[in-house]
Amino acid sequence: MTYLFFDIECANCFDGIGKICSFGYVLCDENFSVIETDDLLMNPAAPFDWYLFKKESRCRLAYSREEYIKNPKFPDYYKKIKSLLESSQRLVLGFGCQNDVATIATECLRYDLDLIDFNCQDIHTVLEKTYDFKGGLSSFVEKFGISTEGMDFHDSRSDAYFTMKVTEKLVKDSGKSLKEILEPFTPFSSKLLRKQKIKKLFANFLERKEAAKANPSGKPPRPLKKITVPSWFDYKKELAYEIEMSKKDGK
Incomplete structure (x- = not known):
């Protein structure tokens, strides 16, 4: 069994459709040892929302507009992302991931690609119920004393890494396997969304x-x-x- 933690950032969500500009992931084994990690930057083929590059923005993107635009579009990464998300014996996880799962599905629609069919567990819900604590990813990272040195939030790979680390802390504190912890929780389905x-x-x-x-x-x-x-x-x-x-x- 391997775990895939992922996060995406979008250029905009105009018309209710997210246009992905980065797909960051961390693939690890059941001991949370990293096997592979990357941040797939891509040209969203759409304008960027105005606030994403402002210094004071709460959702400021990690790279410049030019850095995203010079990269290939979503279809060029489709096979890679599909293989990561659909691989057998793999548990896919995200933090507040419902919109991320839906956006991947609608990107397949936008580019006339077959649906990437996968389930994703939202570790955010599990953490809030387990620790009786409300907060976003940065709040749990701070609560658990996880180092953020050299990393930024809203950088897809960093957010995927932070999601892995808060999950690792959850497993350690519970004394259970991740599979046991997640059993009562229903994952998000890309097909349903x-x-x-x-x-x-x-x-x-x-x-x-x-x-x-x-x-x-x-x-x-x-x-x-x-x-x-x-x-x-x-x-x-x-x-x-x-x-x-x-x-x-x-x-």
Whole structure:
């Protein structure tokens, strides 16, 4: 059994779709000895949100805009990321990872690639329930006295490493195996989150379509949740695909 800890950063989440600019990971064995680690920087093929490079930003990216843009796009890393996430006898973990899992699924949609089908355990929920303590990754790193020397938060590889270290502390304190600790917790499924995202986008499309009919003389008002169907999103094709997959799954 191997553990893969990963984290992603996005250039923006406009239209409800994240555009990945980095995929950082740490692959280790059951003793938390590192086997492989990297930060895959990529051109998001999309504009960066304005606050990501501001010095005072709470979510400031670790590299310059130019550093991301000069790298290949997501499809060039697709096989590597797919092999990391789908490998057999591998437990995939992240910190507050629901959006990360959903974003990987929608990046596959954006580039017309087959879904990367994997489950991911969210160690954040486990930590909060175990220690009765609320906080983000930096709060748990500080609480556990984990060194951050030479590393920055919102650097994907560093965040993946910090996620591994807080998990290692959890295992040590509990006296149980990681598998035993995670047994009561349901992982996030990329397949399920992809379906949820499709339904959300499609529902939003219908809402805006009805608004347009009701107000033909002007631009329809945006719904409360500011998510629209991107121009590349063929919702009919994707819904048909999901229905077919559900039949195969016997659902």
